[in-house]
Amino acid sequence: MEDIVCSGCALLCDDVAAEVKGEEISSLGLCRLGHQHLISSIKMHDAKSVVRDTGTEKTVSIGVALKKASEILLTAKRPLLYGWSHSTDETITKGIELAKSIGAAFDTTASLGLVQALIHKLHSKQLEIDLDYVRNNGEFILYWGSNPTESSHRHPSKFAVLPRGENIPEGIESRTIGVVDVRNTETMKMANHRLIIPPGADAELLDALSSDILGKSPITGDVAGISAQELLGLVRNVKKSDCTVIFYGSGLINSGNTEANLSGLQTLIESVREAGKQAFALPMATEPNIMGVTKNAVEAGDGDTLRRLVAGEFEAALIVGDDSLVELPGPAAKAFASIPLIYVGPPGGITDAKARVSIHVADSMLLGSGKMHRLDFVEVPYKQWSAHPKQPAAEFDVISRLHELVTKGLK
């Protein structure tokens, strides 16, 4: 077994190990998702480069595919470079350079939700803290609209709920756990406070909690269908805890009420701080480098690209590591399907099958080079190991070569 770093989700677990012996792949410590990701990354038997033209499909060398891709990018008046949340920071930086060279728009899958949350100045308000601090100090843990049991399997065991830490001598016994969601979730099994609220009631509940904590207007009756007794119990426990951490997920970010929800969250954190205790908020997300994308690309990125895509502004697109034709809302997917696409990513999916040029690349977990940003913005470098000897090209190299080709073409 060799130490590796998992790229299965944004936790980027670095305490895990793997071994490949012929067809046999084994791992230690990887969750189900991570292990499946490892297997599918290794078994890229059908990895290749493909060029499709007027109904014909040809498997080509990577050089030919890149040439064709550069032609598409150079011909289009304004291309869009999209995706990137599965790419390393280094590849993202290269992508931004590429966009600048050809005057392309650059945008990422993060713009669908998470970035919205972060550019809502949460980041600049210093609401975040790293997960190791949470393990050592987080006394009141509140999952709000996030369900780690479903998508970030090791989040509770590695950082937020179960482990012992400096000021958490008894692990779970030293913490209080709350879950707020619109339905009963598996994560609630671990919780002392289980709050099932109607969709869209988040802001109302956040405001009520803040007002009570600040002593502005005490909770006296039901809020969002939750009894005053339950809510007051929760407030008591928050006030008792030296450090409260709220992990907010898509339930809070993508519920249509983003603006109000996030300012409510910010106010709640500030209220707890005013009451003399530590409080932090951290986003929950699944795509491995959603935070790297956020950090690197927010400034460089163009806003509002999906709307502009639908409006027909872009004449071609490079999609990196995302099955956008499936993942995006109907109109955006349709708009993508109607322009020449270049796909760079793992084999499989509709975007890969429909693209004018497809170039399959190896997963960072196997290559063991480059770095990504964990959920808490901590940089995690990949570890080199002797994965499967036969790997497709590295994404970083593909984007770099593409950049070289278009730069030459521009001269």
Add this chain to the structure above:
Amino acid sequence: MKLNPMELYNLLPKTNCRLCEPKTCMAFATKMALGDVLPDDCPPLLEEGFEKNLEKLRELVAPMQSAEETGIKLDDSKCTGCGNCVVVCPVDVAVEPETGHGKAGKSRDTVFIVENGISKIINLEKCRRFPPDRLNCRVCEQYCCTDAIEIW
């Protein structure tokens, strides 16, 4: 392996003599079904006249004491490999302290190990429900969010 407390009860002296810790025969039978007490913990049962009952009871509980037959079941299909069981199990934390701080267990000395994406019980005999500890621990079951762990 599930023991029926009623069946065990019928083999006890049924005198509620209060010489055992559970104090009543029914409570004793219930604890015995969980593996928390053994037939030999009932003093009257060791006296003359109960030889056959004692032997029968020892036979019934024997599988619970062996490493193969268990009082814990782990359902692969429900397990997400989250590692909650590894991190909360007091045995795991004692033999590989890093697991108590959330790290993946790798020593193979723990009760649980997450291997190939799912948890496996590799040292069942170390579980504190079994002799010599015979504690009524069930924290792994309590914090397994997907109910993959079942204890009886």
